[in-house]
Amino acid sequence: MVLQQNRKERGIVLSEQDIVLEQVQDELLAKRQERIIKQVAKELSLSIKQVRTTATLLDEGNTIPFIARYRKEMTGELDENQLRQIEERVVYLRNLEDRKVEVIRIIEEQGKLTKELQTSITNAVKLQEVEDLYRPYRQKRKTRASVAKERGLEPLAAWIWEQPKQGNVYEEGAKYINEELGVDSAEAAVQGAQDILAENMADDAAIRTWVRRYTLDHGMLVSEAKDAEAESVYENYYSYRELAKKMPPHRILAINRGEREGFLKVNLEVTPDSVYRYIAGQVIKGQSIVENLLRSIIEDAYKRLIAPSIEREVRAELTEKGENQAISIFSGNLRSLLLQPPVHGNVVLGVDPAYRTGCKLAVVDDTGKLLEVAVTYPTPPNNKKKEAAAKFHELINKYGIQLIVIGNGTASRETEQFVAEVIAETGKPELAYLIVNEAGASVYSASKLAQEEFPDLDVAERSAASIARRVQDPLAELVKIDPKAIGVGQYQHDVSQKHLEESLKAVVESAVNHVGVDVNTASSSLLSYVAGINATIAKNIVKYREENGKFENRKQLQKVPRLGAKTFEQCVGFMRIPGGQNPLDRTPIHPESYKVVDKLFQELNIELDKLGSKELSDLLTEQNPEELAVKLDVGVPTLRDILDSLQRPGRDPREELPLPIFRTDVLKIEDLVPGMELQGTVRNVIDFGAFVDIGIKSDGLVHISQLSGGFVKHPMDVVSVGDNVTVWVLNVDLKKGRVGLTMKKPNVAE
Template sequence: MSTTSTQSTPGAYDVRELIGRIAKRLNLSDRQVRGTVDLLDEGNTVPFIARYRKEGTGNLDEVQIRDVAAVAEEIRQLEDRRAMIVKTIEEQGKLTKALRAELERAETMSRLDDLYAPYKQKRRTRGQKAREAGLEPVVEAILQGGDFLGIAQRHIGEDFGTVDEVIGGAKDIIAEDIADDADVREHVRDEARKSGRLGCRRRRGGDEDPNFKLYFDFSTSFGSAKPHQVLAIRRGEKEKVLSAGLEVDADAMVRWISRRKNNVQSPAARRLVDEAIEDSFKRLIHPSTERDLRRELEEKAEEHAINVFGLNLKNLLLQPPLAGQRILGIDPGYRTGCKIAAVDETGALLGTSMIHIHDGRKANAPAIIRALVEKYEIDVIAVGNGTGSRETEQAAAEAIRDMERSGSVAGSVHYAMVNEAGASIYSASDVAREEFPDLDVSVRGAVSIGRRLQDPLAELVKIDPKSIGVGMYQHDVNQTRLMESLDAVVEDVVNGVGVDVNSASEQLLARVAGIGPTLAARVIRHRGKVGQIGSRKELEKVRGLGAKTFEQCAGFLRIRDGSEPLDRTGIHPENYDLARAILKQAGGSSEQLGDPAVARGLERLRTSGELSALAERHNVGKYTLNDIVDGLLRPGRDPRDDFDRPQLRSDVLSMDDLEEGMQLVGTVRNVVDFGAFVDIGVKQDGLVHVSEMAQRYVKNPHAVLSVGDQVKVVVVSVDQDRGRIALSIKQAK
């Protein structure tokens, strides 16, 4: 996590003013912002600040802390831009007191750029050409009501050979001056925001792509444009299917500009200025406004899409693990067959195999699956949801039915569909090659699918988050910003769950606050030398893991059966003395963590308020005190236990089996602006439109559903030809 330094902010804004601006922008107190900025400047990571420095931030969470950092950086960039503009205009000898005051008052980048527009170096324009030809006296004559025709006659030259051409050049100068007027630009932009529309049509000669059919004749106000609409239109334009633009009342805007800028008394000259204004609007102002507002819309849409992806990714990473289960992972495929990998309770590879589901060998598939289940004592079959998943699912279900009929497994084996997005990325990665150098790429994918069901977080951290398909137009947004956001999500989830230092992969350890890839590799090497790391304190022996790094990471690392019982909790070592004192006051010790009698004593102390004096003696605030007591009451707690477990099945449905009104239980796979996609056990996920989510009006689908939720749904309609299933939650009983 990069820190945010107030020291880089231009001197015109001292630290106190910076803090105040951030606080106002985010609706936080100055104390919260100041504490957060100071902690970031000291080199602390976001997870550490959010978990172990709550008193310093007033209990801000990770998202709020990152918002403080982002706004501080935004203000810094604004001030850098302001300083550059002031310096540039000053060097031109054109910085008046009034202009300096305007620049100092500007609160947004767009206002700064509007003020800078007349002084900014431009490509050679029509107006510049006219100025170079010395036509400014003609402009002055038009605006002042002088003999502009006579003056124009005297300025006929090589570039402007007639009076009409000279007058045309003068109008070009007027048009550019009006287009560079900061107040005009700001007014037009504001009016377009309020009353403008985003219009879209099928591009002449463009394909009749059904994916964009909705936008072949589309118009919506700028204020009402939905993020997914904005991104869909932009994609359609890139693919040369759609043509879109800003629709405004041009006549009304031209009249407003004329009232403000055309004070000429002479009717003939006034007409020339109005013509210049109309040209300025159509040729310069409107295109510029359209670019600005489209960019504004698209940036908001991108940020929204990134947030949606992040929220869905977070809920996917928080899916509970199937601890202690042996998994048979199957990576479906037609031409090259379905690759199979069996993994034990720890994720270690037991064996591999293959089945075919599209030719004469299809009939053998259930028997092969059954033999593998029995050989490796498999608990759950994990089937990837890619191409061929429907047929693979049928083979798995048939194998389970055969075993149940024979009584060999007594109904204990089930299967689950697993989102395999990114499995192929992992299979060809350096990480996969290091883990399984002798395995075929596709077999590595089967291992990944099995492990995803076993422990989603531990496996998914090995994959580029962008490759995990829970986003909306993720390939159309700023990839750097997307990566930063998703990395932050992974970092927050990993540290929120905690990492077992003796079983974690290098990739998982690298996500722990303060560690990173280099130190993670050193921790793994140290673990290999000593066998088991016995305590958090022992980590200080790892080369490069100094006091600051230990401070940042120690609380997020768990040691289950070490020499210090508190090491399996989320309590930071800096607070062990207080934790032991609390346990002693509750009638126990750290060796008795989890004992019901000690837990009752802790609850009594918490409700009685007796711990306040103890916390004060240890210089610990109420937030940290509550976290310590929580850690003592629930040692080793996994926050993922609060989420719905994967849905396990033993039989299979097809779209042919679906009927309107049928009620089913499904798992939410993706949540987007217009609804949620739900896996109901058939090849195609069904869509619960936002209007079918609840009896009440739902503005934000994420307020109702999350990835991984198990929900009751009713089948509303089935479109076999288009492969679409409409579902309803509000109609379910």
């Protein structure tokens, strides 16, 4: 049906024979799709119906945020993570099926395809299995075995492989002496035959699979210093060994980096005796005149051919494990950072600190509009504190500034000390300061987008404005920056950049659609992450808004160039129009459900203008969703979402989170003593703990063992970026400027 439908749409008329061929191809595609769906359902412990429905919805061009929010009945309420897992596995398995077809075709063209081989390839569930099976038939560069084959030594190799009980291998080898072909002795002939058999063993799929598994289970990853006298951050790995399969992901990536930077020599050590025994068990049939020769060939095959390639494959698998974990951590941290609660209603002074070039200042009003920029020099080497203080006081009084936001880059803590002194001088109890992560601000400042937003400002002034806006609406500001430039991960520069980019884009997309966007104020950067919207359509929305004024209702989006019916369906539920013609346009309720809402209000005998009132909220709370869903002829999950949206119209889910910690005075590392209780903000979560800003120059570390009194599998199970936490000082290293913290309350009795 697929091919026939495509042909019909293109107006192509085919012969009856071609139509029959298309029907056969369609049947094969359908069987392939069903096989993939069953496998994904089994892998992810989901029903076949859930996987089939999800795959169909994705194939129809629906986005994951849209499916997760507005197609819950169809998928059985799968969440975004489950939907992405299905998408990832379906894509992988479809590519795997395509590769199987290609491999079978190539082997068949060589005239070497057997039924058994075809079955093995067809039944493979991993790409590695297919490549192992294809390996003997792949075109190779010139090898010792290929040279031996060119010299006519395959029959001799076959004779040895038969493992004769009688005869002499060198007498047999003498039959193949041919100086024209380069075989000048019986020994050379036998050696050539050995090379052929060694390569055959190295190409055997079953042997490779077993050796790969054994190496991963028993291999020791060993690292040594290239120069033991060289100082580096990798000194812990100058003489290090650990069972490869037990290595934590961050350690794998650290050793990889040390090797790449030339400080470490790394290899995978495996005791070969078990490997020799296994291969011998597969190869040697019993006593023969060539038994010892075969054992020698096995040893050569493993050491020269199998071990080096398997080591590369296993290390690649370990690296992939490390990369996946690093990307997962970065993604989790990024989501937490993007969903930080906005600090509304404040005129903010943003400060981009520096030494020689001075602190750039930017004042923005409570909507993020830039009011004024300036530069002061309170830090070394200029130390113009008096002049700087005068400027700060002027701006504070002129604009009624309530919050000063300082970037955490160069000269941050010196600037913080200065700002704390200024706040004390003002005597204004409502004035406070906040340190924010400025990662990516310089990237944004030099971008084309920043130039368009602030054409009259220099790079540092734009950075100060971005820092100020980060607290007012973290999501709206951070989406302007390449996610990779926001430093909330570990080893993000050591992983597959393509995989990282795809994962981070999905995180930003998820966060944006979770919050929703005000279509009348959102930047094109923010709009481009809305489900179904690309960069071109996002710019068209902004352009339409500028030319025609504010959107009054969601239907007007259909007038935006290139925003077609499918895109409208995908995006409209995530677009908000506060104060628009239809009160429902400021809620997450999709227009396709507006008729359901109308029936609901009729059932409740209340008017739509009561939206947001306590009267409506109380009435909705009393309803039984299961019973009401039957009356309204709607799915229960959809109705629950509708009821929740009606009770809290215009709700920003981020506002339910605690605000960041505002400070008015500076804490120095010298002030800290073990046991001191402090309030801090989690800045980064990594495999072995969390870094917490407690108001000193460097963030303190809460090791994973100090996060909770119970067992902690991973720090992300306990804390997230942006969390406000209570910590106690464990230890202080003044020389290195390091502070150890604990989240386990000390036992006072002790």
